[in-house]
Amino acid sequence: MGLAYSWTAEGTVRGVPRGGGRVGRVNVIGHLDWSADGTHRIGFAVVSGSCQTEVVVRYLDRLAQEGARRGVQTVVYLDNASFHRSQAFRRCCERWLACRLRVRYLPCYSPHLNLMETVWRRVKGGLIPGRYDTDVDSLRAAVVAGLKQLGGEELKI
Numbered sequence: 001m002g003l004a005y006s007w008t009a010e011g012t013v014r015g016v017p018r019g020g021g022r023v024g025r026v027n028v029i030g031h032l033d034w035s036a037d038g039t040h041r042i043g044f045a046v047v048s049g050s051c052q053t054e055v056v057v058r059y060l061d062r063l064a065q066e067g068a069r070r071g072v073q074t075v076v077y078l079d080n081a082s083f084h085r086s087q088a089f090r091r092c093c094e095r096w097l098a099c100r101l102r103v104r105y106l107p108c109y110s111p112h113l114n115l116m117e118t119v120w121r122r123v124k125g126g127l128i129p130g131r132y133d134t135d136v137d138s139l140r141a142a143v144v145a146g147l148k149q150l151g152g153e154e155l156k157i
Contacts, residue, residue: 026140027051028147029059029157031076032115042119042152046140053083057092058157064099066155074101080108123147 029051030044043063047055060076067074078084084105093103111117127146133139144154 025050026136026143028120028143029056030116030119030147030152031063032119042147042150043155044147044152045155045157046144051083053086053088055157056083057089059155060092060096060101060103062155062157064096064101067101068099072100075104076101077104077106077114079106079111079114119147119150122150 027047027050028044029047030042032040032042034040045059045062063074063076083089096103106113123143123146127149128142133142147154
């Protein structure tokens with residue numbers, strides 16, 4: 001995380017270096033997989049560029065294939081991000097249903113019900129806090145290492 005402020009002589013301006021837009025961003029899609037015996041695992045994928053409908057669809061396609069291979073019913077709870085509600089996304093729901101993956105939505109404005117928010121908070125606040133990465137690749141590596149410390153498994157999409 002870059003610094004948000006800096007000291008400088010009066011009358012001069014100092015820029016705070018940071019990457020912006022697609023260059024300076026690391027997006028991660030993730031899920032918690034709860035087993036009948038109460039154990040869980042974290043699955044995630046690191047996304048290059050912005051997170052859009054196509055990326056989420058590829059992730060859920062992979063999750064549906066994995067669930068179908070294991071012969072389990074999967075229910076995915078999503079927040080109300082625009083890419084979770086797009087027409088292109090909704091068109092895929094029947095295909096996922098055939099693979100025994102159901103999509104459900106959390107109520108609006110209820111991040112406390114999204115258990116993945118706890119994972120993200122732990123990674124950002126505890127496992128990689130106060131970092132200043134000079135490039136996106138080192139930030140990406142730190143995020144992946146943090147998720148793997150929690151037992152996360154990276155899914156390639």
